[in-house]
Amino acid sequence: MLLRYFYDENLAHASYVVGCQATGEAVVIDPMRNMTAYEELAAKENLNIVGALETHIHADFVSGARELANRFGAVLYLSDEGDADWKYENLEYINHQLLKDGDQFKIGNLVFEVMHTPGHTPESISFLLTDRGGSADKAMGIFTGDFVFVGDVGRPDLLEKAAGMQGTSEAGAKELFKSLERFKKLPDYLQVWPAHGAGSACGKALGAVPSTTVGYEKLFNWALQYDDALAFQKELLDGQPEPPSYFAVMKAVNKTGLELVKELSEPAEIDSIEELESLIAEGHQVLDLRPASSFSKGYIPGSINIPFNKSFANWAGWIVDYKKPLYLLLDPESMGPVLEVLHSIGIDDIAGYTDVSKALNEAAKLDSYENVTPEQARKLIEAKEGYVLDVRSQTEYDEGHINGADHIMVGTLKNRLDEVDPNKTVIVQCQAGARSAIAASLLKASGFENLVNLTGGYEKWKEELSV
Structure with missing residues (x-):
């Protein structure tokens, strides 16, 4: 045997x-x-x-x-x-x-x-x-x-x-x-x-x-x-x-049953940055697969960041709308593994892609968001200029959270945007900083400009500020 x-x-x-x-x-x-x-x-x-x-x-x-x-x-x-x-x-x-x-x-x-x-x-x-x-x-x-x-x-x-x-x-x-x-x-x-x-x-x-x-x-x-x-x-x-x-x-x-893998078509390359920007303006979903540290420093406005790592399948499944075509910003050499993961969770309508380096070089404008330390976040809270949005799971939140933090689990955020206060700086926070970076990109793509990401998340907050 x-x-x-x-x-x-x-x-x-x-x-x-x-x-x-x-x-x-x-x-x-x-x-x-x-x-x-x-x-x-x-x-x-x-x-x-x-x-x-x-x-x-x-x-x-x-x-x-x-x-x-x-x-x-x-x-x-x-x-x-x-x-x-x-x-x-x-x-x-x-x-x-x-x-x-x-x-x-x-x-x-x-x-x-x-x-x-x-x-x-x-x-x-x-x-x-x-x-x-x-x-x-x-x-x-x-x-x-x-x-x-x-x-x-x-x-x-x-x-x-x-x-x-x-x-x-x-x-x-x-x-x-x-x-x-x-x-x-x-x-x-x-x-x-x-x-x-x-x-x-x-x-x-x-x-x-x-x-x-x-x-x-x-x-x-x-x-x-x-x-x-x-x-x-x-x-x-x-x-x-x-x-x-x-x-x-x-x-x-x-x-x-689902369409067989061998019958799926390969995504087409997007010819220009203008075409990509037009797709975003029309409401199409565009994923940038770079690490969050790179994305936060400069990205195509309107794109959402889900880094391609071991958690990619999980968060793509949470955030991608299965009823809409998907466009990718990535290193073309990673296309095979990326498609394999997306197909494994039934995301088959991948309509196009572009080389993320090329897109960043050609873009007339890039956006970014700030990563802050626990001490910087504390000062924003004390000055009543910002509030904490905890995007961890309910269990994590119940086990301990920053005093006064609102809670919306990152996977449900796209359906609960009306609960986010746009009049204060949103301090997005998770356990260590990875999920909050995804949430920050989603909020930015949804029109929330006034936000920061808490570096190190709740773990760093406890370590440095002793909740």
Whole structure:
């Protein structure tokens, strides 16, 4: 048997290729949209990708399952659990097999058994894997998807917070408790292969270790220490971070299907700075992907700054309007990786780009904003010339904040601009300065001229001014 782990740091997403070397067949579990790594492995190991297994309808990235079906003729193994709202659609022309609790299927000498594990979502399933190529007659591990992580479990509140499905948080928490009781009965030696690691918004305390065991999680995973369902539900739902708004889009995309990657057109180069400025004036969204430190010193007025780093997918998903074409200001050499990340969260309407260095050199006018120290910010507040806008999560804000600070989480800011006071200097603040820089650029693009960014954020404020 062959087992390979693939990890997308931009999404904190793990996928797996499992192959039977005796028959040359392989499947991908919870595949990412970019097929390159799977294609390279299949060619190297002389394997045919014959299947794609999905643990649930993902909300945080575009699944590559349908792409695998189109490119390799892979069979899609999909959950048939949950009610009508949680059934996959548009499968008429795709070779697929719908699965329920207890179902089994074989890939060569490998046996996969389905375990219905609702809670994170109603249709969530896990796959127990047994390698019958030797003498083994018991499962060696379980692919848990977003059910059980290293040190955490999948959150049940995404449907309510991101998709507006009222009442699903508590119902999901109850189901998750039952699923975990069943998980506890599995053998301690079973390996656990989850679909996410630290940094994912699908839980609140995910570990950074790639895999674990049932026994280890029973000992140390906080969620498996509860015998009382109500106490578990309260702890589970308290303190969950705000899910990115694009999660609702991804849920619909993965349920119904999306345009295939190979059919997407490459963005066109914008010919002149005049054309770029005209696009901004017409209300088009333009992202500048440089580091915040560079952006703040000089940028094309009206552009929004989301630096291209490990957090890019998350904040692009929060801020980009999926219903409008997107234009990019970037180093053209980074185009490939940037498109890969944007496509991974379903941002496909990328209409154009320009070399950011060229645009800055040709622009008749550049804008900027000031970064201030905690002491400078304090003086603005004491003189009643400025006020603090805290753009961190609700949990961070509740744990401690600058006295008198207003709170609007950065991901929701574009829909709450009417709550920002334009008559005073807005001191934009987050935990360390990264999110507040994004918020500052968004405010500037929305017409707020009187603002500064707090360097070092709340951490620096506490360090220097001892709140």
